[in-house]
């Protein structure tokens with residue numbers, strides 16, 4: 066197994082949820098949590114919310130999933146997560162821009178299942194995020210205030226809390242409190258407020274990464290909670306949502322069967338790790 070020293074990387078982001086992309090087609094990189102944390106360090110490293118290791122599904126030991134590529138996603142603290150909605154869009158952009166896949170429709174294997182990603186002629190990338198799993202309500206505690214929220218799984222765990230004031234006023238420098246009984250593996254916590262018709266503003270504290278400027282799975286979980294708060298059933302009724310995040314805007318569509326996430330995915334730099 067090789068070390069990461071001398072390894073090539075690409076930096077990219079989706080609405081400023083940023084990632085270091087490590088190409089490892091043959092699965093030779095034995096990436097440790099400490100190495101990921103060092104890469105993601107914003108002062109001593111390159112800086113990112115997470116790492117996307119690009120590995121052939123076969124080399125990752127996956128059976129026949131129908132996807133040639135596996136997104137090995139890691140949070141900034143080195144922990145592993147099942148899914149990353151912005152990450153998989155940036156991952157697909159990387160595959161296409163580096164000639165590893167053709168534009169159009171592209172299946173990508175993740176720990177949360179195979180996701181169908183499509184890259185059109187413009188800069189936006191859309192991913193079929195699958196049907197959200199909706200559970201009961203739970204609570205987050207922020208600055209001594211208890212916020213009720215909806216527990217949603219997008220492959221990874223979310224608690225989406227509707228609040229009644231501007232999301233800009235929130236202090237997310239520290240992890241909000243949550244029920245360890247409801248979320249034994251930790252949770253990504255979204256706070257959102259309606260700002261228009263089927264249009265919400267959201268901020269997020271991500272498990273393993275802290276506050277980020279966007280979260281794709283979180284945007285879908287938020288749209289689920291916003292639709293539910295309006296008396297809609299996002300699993301059965303179609304609706305489209307605009308989600309404003311600190312790093313821009315993404316769109317979420319429910320078609321009665323599945324959910325789609327659309328937004329920009331941008332590559333900004335290439336380099337070599339020392």
Ligand SMILES: N[C@@H](CCC[C@H](N)C(=O)O)C(=O)O
Nearest residue numbers: 146149150151221280281282
């Ligand atoms: N930013 C991602 C989610 C990344 C994983 C998350 N921090 C977790 O631990 O579940 C997204 O765009 O979905």
